[in-house]
Amino acid sequence: MTDPQIALMMLGLFIVFVFLGFPIAFTLMAMGIGFGYYAYFEERRMWREYFRLDETASWWDSTSTYIEGFFNNRIFDLFVNQTYTVMSNEVLTAVPLFLFMGYIVERANIVDRLFTTLNIASKNIPGSMGVAALITCALFATATGIVGAVVTLMGLLALPAMLKARYDRSFASGIICAGGTLGILIPPSIMLIVYAAASNVSIVRLYAGALLPGLTLVALYLTYVVGRSILQPSVAPRPTAEEVPDVPMGKLLLMIVTSFVPLAFLIFAVLGSILFGLATPTEAASIGALGGILLAFIYRAMTWQRLRESVYLTLRTTAMVCWLFVGSYTFSAVFSYLGGEHVISEFVQGLDLTPVQFLIMAQIIIFLLGWPLEWSEIIIIFVPIFLPLLVFFEIDPLFFGVLVALNLQTSFLTPPMAMSAYYLKGIAPPEVKLTQIFAGCMPFLFCVIVAMVLMYLFPQIVFYLPELFYGS
Amino acid sequence: APAVLAQAPQVVKMQTSWSASNIWQEFAKDYADRVEAMSGGRLTIDLLPAGAVVGAFQVLDAVNDGVLDAAHSVPVYWYGKNKAASLFGTGPVFGGSATTMLSWFYEGGGKELYDELTQDIMGLDVDGYLGFPMFAQPFGWFKGEVNTVADLDGFKYRTVGLAADLLQSMGMSVAQLPGGEIVPAMERGVIDAFEFNNPSSDKDFGAQDVAKNYYLSSYHQASESFEFLFSRFFMEELEPDLRAIMIHAVEAVSTANTAKAMRRYSADLKWLQEEAGVTVHRTSQDILDGQIQAWDQLIPELESDPFMKKCLDSQRAWVEQVAYYELMNSPDYALAYNHYFPGKLKI
Amino acid sequence: MIGFIRFADNLSAWFGKAFAWLIIFMAAGTGYEVFVRYVLNSPTAWALDVSFIMYGSLFMMGGAYTLSRGGHVRGDFLYRLWQPKTQAKVDLVLYILFFFPGVTALIFAGWKYAARSWQYGEVSVNSPAGIPIYQFKTVIVVAGILLFVQGIAQVMRCLIAIRTNQWVEAEEDVFETEDLLMQQAAKAEKDAHP
C-alpha cells in the first residue's frame, strides 16, 4: 500500500470508529498517533542509540536501549507540538469568553421578561405568539450562542403559553427548535470562531459575512410563521385578552426599555465593536462577559451559585471544543504528511466538476453528516478536508463558511441526532410527540435551503458587509 | 515510512514558515528544484507550506525533533528561545548590507557562532545555513504620513525580533504577529501600522487594502537572510554527495532568489504605486537617526549577554573592515541612474 | 475501585474548577486592555500573551474534569441505544487502545518539550514584553497526568459497568440549563404519575 492509500484508510477507519461512540477527541488523537507511528517509523533513527552500542554493552543496556527505541518515534513530538499550537491559538481565545457570556446571560432571568414584552408588543400580528417566540429565541440565542439552553428555557416558557392559546403542537415546537438554533449562525457565534480557526478565514470578515444571511434566515422564518398563520389561522389562533393582557402604551414602552433594550444593547456593543474594528473578537467577548455580569446584577439574578455554575460550565464546554482541536490537529498533520490531502484533491479534481456542482456536492455531504454528527465535529474534522479544494474551484472560503454555518442549522433539527428536538421533547408536556416536533421543524429546514439558494444566487448577501467594512 | 525501495528517490520532508501563496514559498521551491536537479532525482523534496505539519513558529522544534527533515524560515521566528537568534538576521546595523552580513556568516566566523548557539548553548539537533541576502526591509505601511520620531509615538506597530525592542524604545507599542495575521489585525484595530518584508510579500497579503503610505529604507531589519534548517540526524544519514548537494544548493538558490527578487519586488512596487494607489516614501532622516540612537541604547543591553557580546564584536570587526571597502569602492549609482532616468528618484 | 474512582473524580474536579476561574481573570484582563487602549491610548504589551496563556491552561487543565463528567463529545447515536454493559465493553477496549497511548505521550513527550523550554527560559515572541511560556508548556504534562489518573478511573467504571450493567456516575455539581430543566421535567412527570 502506498502512503496516500494508507491516509485514505486512516480517514475511513476514523469514520467507522466514530460510530463506536468513544469521545471523538481521543479517537482522533489515537488515529493520529497510530498512523503517525507508521508514517514516522524509521528504524535507523528510532534505534540509533541501540545501533551505536558495541559488543561490550551489558545485556541490560542493550535490552533497555532496544525497548527505548520503540518510544523514540517522532509522532509523539509532533503530537505535543500540535497540542501546543492549539493552546496558543489566538482565535480560539474568544471561545471561553463567549461561552462564559452565554452562561451568564442564560442565568440572568432575561428570557421571560423578553418573551412577555414581545408577546404584548406583537399581539396584533397574525401568529403573534409565534412571532414573539421566534424573536425572543433569535435575540437570546444570539447573546448566548448556546442552543440547548435557549430551546429548553423557551420550551418551558413559550411552548406552554402557545399550547394554552391552542397553537398547533407541531407548529409551536418547530418555532422553538428552529429559533433556538439561530444562535450558532448569527454572530457572535462560537461556531463561526471555530470555523475561522479551522480555515484561517479572518473571524471579523466571517462575522460581517454571516450577519445578513443570519438576518435573512430570521426573515424567512418570520415570513413562514406569519404567512402560515394567515393562510391557516387554526394553527395560530389569536390570543384572548386573558392570555395576552392589554397594556397601556407607556407601560409597554417601559417593559421594552427594561427587557429588550439592555440585551439588544449588549449584542450591539459586542458585535459593533468587532465590526467597526474597535476590538478583537476576544476583547469584544470579554466586554460581553463583563456586560452580561452587569446585566445579571441589574436583574438581581447574579448569585454566587450561578457565577460558579457559569465558570465551571465554561471550562467544560471549552475543554470539549478545544480537545477536539488537539485531536484533529494531530490527525490532519499526519493525514497530510502521508499525502492524503493530495489524493483527495486529485480525486475531486478528476471528477471534472464545475464549481457549482462541487459546491452542491460539498453542501450535501455536510448536510448528511449533520444527521449523525454535531456541528463541532463537522467543522473541526470534516470541513478542513474541503478547504484545500476551494482554491481549485475558486470558491471564497468566507462564502463557503457562511453556507456551512447555514447548512449546519439543519444538523440540530434532523433525526437521528436532532439535539434541538430532543431538548424540547425532554421538557415538553408528554402529549407533544417527537414526531410532531420533527414535523414542525420540516418547514424551517425548507427555509434554510431557500436561504442557501438565495445566498448562492445573490452572493452579495454574504459579501456586502465584509466589503463595506474592510474592502474587497 | 518503512520499506523504501533502494532505487526510489529519498523524500525530504521540508516545511516553510510561509503560506502556500507567499512568494517565499516559491523561493523555497527554487531550492527544492535545484536539489532535485543536482541529485539527478535521487532526492525529492516534499515542500509543505506553514501549518501543513506544524505552525510557522514551530519549525525549529519540529526539525530538532526530526518531525521535519528540513525547514525554510528565518532565525527571528525562534528568538523567544534565545535572543541571540536575532543577531543572525535582524541585528544592529553597523553599516553593512544583507550581503555584507551573509558574507560574515560564511567568511567572517558567523556560521561557527551560529553552530555554537544552536548546538552547544541550546543543545539542538539541527544544522542551519543562511541564504538569500534580503534587501533592507521597508519601514512599512501607515495609514497617514509619518515624518518625525514624534509622529510615531503611541503607534501600535507590527514587526518581529529585535526590531520589536528597537521600535518599542522609540515610543511605539509593538506586536509581533505572523504574516498571515497582519491584515486581519489592521482590520480589527489591533495594530495601526506594520512592516512585513518586501513589496511582493506585502502586496500578496493585501497590505495596500488597509494602508496607503509605504515607507522604504529603514535600519530596523536591514540585513536578514533565509534560514535553511536541517535535522542533524537526517544530514548524517545522507550519502556524502547528497549532503553536499543539500548544503551547497543553499548557495545556489541564494543567487537565484536574489535575481528573482529583483525582478518581482521591483515590478510589484511599481504595481503598488500605479495600480493600487499607494504612495511610496523614503523614511525621513529624523526617523533613521532615531533608529540608530535606539540601536545605541539596545546594544549595551544585548552585550550584557557574553555570547551576544561575542557575536556583536565579531560583526563589528567584519563590518568595519569590509563595509569600508564596500562603501569607499562603490560608485554613486544614483548619479548614473539620475543621468539616464532623470526626475524619477526621490532621494 | 469506587474509592479510586471518587478520588480521581475529585482530583480532576479540583484542578478543573481551580483553573476554571481563570475565565474571570481573562475577562477582566482583556477588559482592562480594551480600557487602556481606547480610553488612555496606551495598550499593554502583555494582554495578548496573557490571554492565550490563560485560555490554553484553562482548557488543558479542564480535560480530565470534562472526561470525568462525560463532557467530551461522542458520536453516540448508536452508542446511546446500547446497554450500559455493551457500552462499557466497547469503552474498555478503546480506553486501552485509543486513550492511554496518546495521554502517555502527552506526559513523556510533553516533559521533553517543556524541559527544553525551561532550559532556554523561553519567552513569547508576540511582544517585546518577553512573557515567559515555559510554565505554560508544563501545563501539557500536568494535563496529561490528570487525564491518565482519570483514565484509570474510567477503566474501573467500565469494569464495574460490565459486571452490574450500570454506570457509576460522577457526583454532579453543575448542570447545563437544558439538562437541569430536563431532569426537573422528568421528575415532575414521575411525581404526577406515581
Ligand code: NA
Ligand atoms: Na442531526
Ligand code: NA
Ligand atoms: Na520584517
